Amino acid sequence: MNQIVSTHSLSKRYGNVFSVKEINLSVCEGDIYGFLGPNGAGKTTTLKMLLGLVRPTDGKVNIFGKELGANRRHILQNIGSLIESPSNYEHLTGLENMRVVQRLRGVPDKNVTEALRMVRLEKQKDKKVAQYSLGMKQRLGIAMAMLSFPKLLILDEPTNGLDPAGIGEMRELIKSLPQRYGMTILLSSHLLSEIEQMATSVGIIHGGTMLFQGSMEKLQARSRPSIRIKVQDHAMARELLASWGFFAKVQEDSLVLENITDSRVAQVNRDLVAANIDVLRIEEQTRNLESIFLDLTGGGNSL
Structure with missing residues (x-):
């Protein structure tokens, strides 16, 4: 152009x-x-x-x-x-x-x-x-x-x-x-x-x-989508996820998994349900422009 x-x-x-x-x-x-x-x-x-x-x-x-x-x-x-x-x-x-x-x-x-x-x-x-x-x-x-x-x-x-x-x-x-x-x-x-x-x-x-x-x-594209999973027993779910090779962050009332494919999300859901842990919600989180901006500028100055 x-x-x-x-x-x-x-x-x-x-x-x-x-x-x-x-x-x-x-x-x-x-x-x-x-x-x-x-x-x-x-x-x-x-x-x-x-x-x-x-x-x-x-x-x-x-x-x-x-x-x-x-x-x-x-x-x-x-x-x-x-x-x-x-x-x-x-x-x-x-x-x-x-x-x-x-x-x-x-x-x-x-x-x-x-x-x-x-x-x-x-x-x-x-x-x-x-x-x-x-x-x-x-x-x-x-x-x-x-x-x-x-x-x-x-x-x-x-x-x-x-x-x-x-x-x-x-x-x-x-x-x-x-x-x-x-x-x-x-x-x-x-x-x-x-x-x-x-x-x-x-x-x-x-x-x-x-x-x-x-x-x-x-x-x-600099935004790395993450998956937020809400379950009834966070502590047990996090332990199980760790044993399966997934490191989950605790964020408010949910567990957050980063850099995970759709097929792996489906597998995690099946495995948690099979372990008798109720999965209440799964949602994708994308970072907005503000969070990307703060990353680029080091978060030192607000707009």
Whole structure:
């Protein structure tokens, strides 16, 4: 697939401290790329370098197959972005704010109408932004970013300020953009569960260094499923399992077996029942993105 964004050894140093160190970012056409990391990991600095808002100390940025430095104006015409908090004129209405961006972008009226509809602000468009809630301001910022229906949409914490229902709606909107409008999405977030539900590719950054980059399937493959068995007599069942060559961990009210095939699970079940131990429940446990993330980062920082 075509690479929409690629960086080579992209670094930003403030004094002797690296905010971002030798990042090789790769975002392909049609991706929803989730950029994950704790606060202060370097996510926003990286996104700002992609937009020319921060000058890299070292490294290169290529977008749409062209180097950013020499082609900045052309490249930025095809990018929409929302970095950190939305920028708007609070004394103007939502619609008037959209008109300002419309004139800058040179897009038709239908784009304004469609973008406001997509973020559910069409009924509040004539209200002054000063009267908007934080969530409404966030939705307006996303509408302004999408106004030209760009090839690349860069969003920094797009669900910030939204309530649970709004987060769900934003998730579904973002998931629809590549297919409906041909957009490629690069978004940063600290909401691991949301990234897990909508991203096709993931980059995990920690301390300014990329720890993982690849498809969501590749990341989830790092999760080693385990089998959780609930029985009436845990102590006896654990002894029997050990005598059969299975080491079971005790976890809450169950025994946990790792790296075991389906056929072996069936055999364990038969053997426990034959030994007059009632098996109450058998279930597979898979680790979620949060536990994989904590493993990669050493669990030292929360998001």
